[in-house]
Amino acid sequence: MASTADFKNGLVLRMDDQLWQIQEFQHVKPGKGPAFVRTKIRNVLSGKIVDKTFNAGVKVETATVDRRDMTFLYNDGADFVFMDSENYEQISVSPQTLGDGHKFLLENMKVQVAMHDGNPLYVELPVTVEVLVAQTDPGVQGDRSTGGTKPATLETGAEINVPLFINTGDKLKVDSRDGNYLGRVNS
Numbered sequence: 001m002a003s004t005a006d007f008k009n010g011l012v013l014r015m016d017d018q019l020w021q022i023q024e025f026q027h028v029k030p031g032k033g034p035a036f037v038r039t040k041i042r043n044v045l046s047g048k049i050v051d052k053t054f055n056a057g058v059k060v061e062t063a064t065v066d067r068r069d070m071t072f073l074y075n076d077g078a079d080f081v082f083m084d085s086e087n088y089e090q091i092s093v094s095p096q097t098l099g100d101g102h103k104f105l106l107e108n109m110k111v112q113v114a115m116h117d118g119n120p121l122y123v124e125l126p127v128t129v130e131v132l133v134a135q136t137d138p139g140v141q142g143d144r145s146t147g148g149t150k151p152a153t154l155e156t157g158a159e160i161n162v163p164l165f166i167n168t169g170d171k172l173k174v175d176s177r178d179g180n181y182l183g184r185v186n187s
Contacts, residue, residue, distance in 0.1 A: 001059045004037040012044065012116075014061045019044040019116065027056070044114075044121045047099060066115045067124075072105050080105065082113055082123075093120045103158035104129045104176040125176040130185050131155055133170045136162065 007025045020041040029035040035056035042049045070082040079092035101123050112124040136152035149161040160179045171185040
């Protein structure tokens with residue numbers, strides 16, 4: 001059990017027989033009336049985000065979530081296989097659990113897998129990943145109809161928008177959360 005004073009980003013709560021992770025929270029103390037905590041919580045299994053308000057001091061049941069450092073090994077066609085870095089145990093994670101993270105997953109990438117009762121809940125990739133551009137059209141300097149960007153396909157199969165000066169074979173730094181181009185990596 002945790003009080004609203006114990007709330008922090010990433011804390012997993014158990015409400016209505018479901019697991020919810022706190023994305024954002026804000027303690028509010030209005031001029032009139034009691035204080036309360038406004039939160040944005042995400043359903044761990046479905047990914048649905050909901051706004052919920054708790055009265056200050058209310059006790060909420062928390063779930064024990066074990067975060068393990070793991071290494072991505074391979075995709076076996078149906079699931080993604082990860083290996084625990086400490087005991088070399090391998091687990092399979094479904095594409096639904098992984099979500100859009102599969103777009104930026106490279107072999108031997110270190111990730112964190114959150115487990116609850118032996119089941120994987122979600123996978124946290126590094127915030128930035130370095131990937132190669134597998135294919136992109138050459139950028140024409142005078143072409144500005146697209147706002148100075150063009151589509152590029154990465155080695156992982158993901159498609160993102162990149163500046164016109166990016167070429168096939170360039171190594172890029174990409175935000176794994178939203179797929180935004182962050183910069184070119186000098187090698």
